[in-house]
Amino acid sequence: MRSRSAAALLGVLAALGLLVLGAAPASAHGGATPDVVSVAQTLGLHELTVTMYLPTEGAGPMPVRVVPQGRALDGPLLVRAVPAGAGAPTSEVALAPGSGPGAPSTGTLQIDRPGAWEVVLVASPDVARIPVAIPGPPPTPAGVWVVRVGAVVAAVGAVAAAALWRRRPRTALGLGAGALIGAATAVTAAVLAPGAAAAPDPTPPGHDMAVHSPGGGAVVLTPNVQPSADGLVELTLGLTDGSTGARVDDLEIHDDALVHLAVVGPGGRLWHVHPVRTAPGRFAVRLPLSDPGRYALFAELERDGGGHQVTRSAFTLAGVARPAPTPPDGPGARDVAGMRVDVTVATPVAGRVSRVELAFSENGRPVRDLQSWLGMGGHLLVFGPSAGAADPDPADPATSFAHLHFTGPPVQYGYGPNVVFTYAFPAGGRYQLWAQVQRGWQLVTIPITVDVSPMPTGT
DSSP, rough: HHHHHHHHHHHHHHHHHHHHHHHHHHHHHHTTOOOOEEEEETTTTTTEEEEEEEOSSEEEEEEEEEEEESSSSSOOOEEEEEEOOOSSSSSSEEOOOSSSTTEEEEEEEEEEEEEEEEEEEEEETTTEEEEEEEOOOOOOOOHHHHHHHHHHHHHHHHHHHHTTTTTTTTHHHHHHHHHHHHHHHHHHHHHHHHHHSSSOOOSSSOOOOOOSOOOOTHHHHHHHHEEEEESSEEEEEEEEETTOOOBBEEEEEBBSSSOOOEETTTTTTTEEOOOEEETTEEEHHHHOSOOOEEEEEEEEEHHHTTTEEEEEEEEOOOOOOOOOOOOOOOEEEEEEETEEEEEOOOOTTTTTTTEEEEEEEEEEEEEEBBOOOTTTTTEEEEOHHHHHHHSOTTTTTTTTTEEEEEOOOBBBBBBBBEEEEEEEEESEEEEEEEEEEEEEEEEEEEEEEEEBBBTTTOO
């Protein structure tokens, strides 16, 4: 009786291995979610956020979501999936325009293999080619194999023990013991497998402050300016490696874009845009530039393994010179986009950390529905003089440039009413600042002039 009871107990425990055999793959793979790639694109007159949900098994459907900011799409947007190096797309879909800014347009592309791809956006005459790496199917974790092997041993041992019990009870008892070991191994591995997975990174996306030191880095930015048929100015950018002269086509998406381009006009107007990739190492954007004079260019990018870089250049737009515009207001109150914005700049002294704060209100009430843009609650771009120079030269590597982010926690479903930045102005002189927030899917830019006192003597 004892032997029979022991064998029965072993059989019950071994049967648990059969349950683990079915449960193990679900625990290892059932919680997996597709990788998500989001990238901002300034396609013609449209600022778009393109989100792609990559297939995780190396092939399969890839949903694509396009959200316009500021201006809805004028017509259908053709989206194609093209394997890198191939001319013809393997899949394409036409996305109907949404009902307005913020209204998404969605469709699904079909991916038939892992590797390098391009997602091509076509809104004639503008074309963007977004590089995308489709991951291969993930390998089965070692813990899952342990579960499977243990479960198989348990199942085989349980069946064999039951078949031999009447004729050879000792052999059956030994097989049952092996089944018990297999079941215990499978159960233990199944219990421990979820805990062995890497813990998610608790750091939220973005960063508190992204200050970019002067200097162009290893990438050379070459602009080419020509008029566009619709009256805009087409700006094409060539990116080359300063050491080899080769085209730079190893950019990584950072802060939701391949390239963040700041264009500062001679009148102090700012365009913060995201040029589209048209070919390896070539980007383009069309802008409504009308003031003749010298324009500054600051391109922020990250190369694979090369870290963050800011490369700069300048170009001149021909035409009859116009009177110098009135500089933007300094700290204080102003009305922008239907809101009252109170600006304070604490400690504008070179070499000391300054606090730039904006308080938004509407009809006497705090504004709390500012929206995140490019993953941040607010942006501040800073353009200032070189040390000892009265007028900044954008092509001078010593010219001050910074791009700061506000990443404070949202209030309810939005941000506000306060947006805060901190920055240490590197030298005394006059600085041009542009604070940017998003509200109602419209980008709001607040220009600010700040006169910074020189660094005190002896510090």
